[in-house]
Amino acid sequence: MPTGVHLRDVRKQLFDAAGRVLLRDGPNGLTSRAVTTEADVAKGVLHRHFADFDDFLADLVRDRITRLADQAALLHAAAGTRTVVANIVDALTEFFDPVTVALASLIFFRDELRARLRRTAGGLPLLVEAGEMLTTYLSAEREQGRIAADAEAESLSLSLIGAAHLLFAGRRRNTRPAPEELTKLAGTVLADVLQRRLL
Structure with a gap:
């Protein structure tokens, strides 16, 4: 072989x-x-x-990040379809699967692993890439006029990722929030930019 x-x-x-x-x-x-x-x-x-266990873990995280690129492409293609909130809820649900939630905790608590994955921009690996995915998507929705023209896509993405991470990580292991909770979360974070678009 x-x-x-x-x-x-x-x-x-x-x-x-x-x-x-x-x-x-x-x-x-x-x-x-x-x-x-x-x-x-x-x-x-x-x-x-692998050189050591942290090298293995770093590659495990990088593998998850690579797979996120496919999800990002699908989310970007969804701009202009359905509702912004529905697209965000689906993206958060897919991203925050139980393994990713557990990996995020692992990265947070293992200094050596975090150091190996640290990017110059800083932030927690995996969550940074998820934020970039949402920023790209929200920017596309802004270009299509579905959110306010002055909406700060990056700030909104940080709010969505941070709040969703707390929502998912605060559950018992391997359980997920109800879709209604995520809809409320996304709707609340995006309410101002969605409403102002209609003014």
Whole structure:
């Protein structure tokens, strides 16, 4: 089997296992031994492919960030369709899946992991990229006249991501807020720019 294919397979196997451990045991239960046991591979497999456990975790987060690009493209394409609030609710629901919520906690509490992922712009990785996704989307809606022309897309995105993160992270593990809660949240954050558009 070619090395590249093998590496991709091993990475996916380990990343999938890490997600299952996070969902079952939470960030505190995520150890290299827990991951390799869950993946049903020898402990040395992880260390053959990654410099250390934080290197593995950094790649796990980067993998989630890469997958976010697909969601961002779909959200941008949704500009001008349905309602702004409905599009935002769907994006927040998809982004804040239980694994992403657990990873955000992990990044927050592991200094070494955060340092490896830190971008020059600062902010918490994953949440920064989610904010950029919403900023791009809201900018497109502003160009189409569906939110106020002077709406600050970046500020609105920060408010939406921060509030949604608190809403999702404040739940019992693996539970999600009701769609009505997210609709209320998005509607409240966007109320002013949606109403002023109609004046």
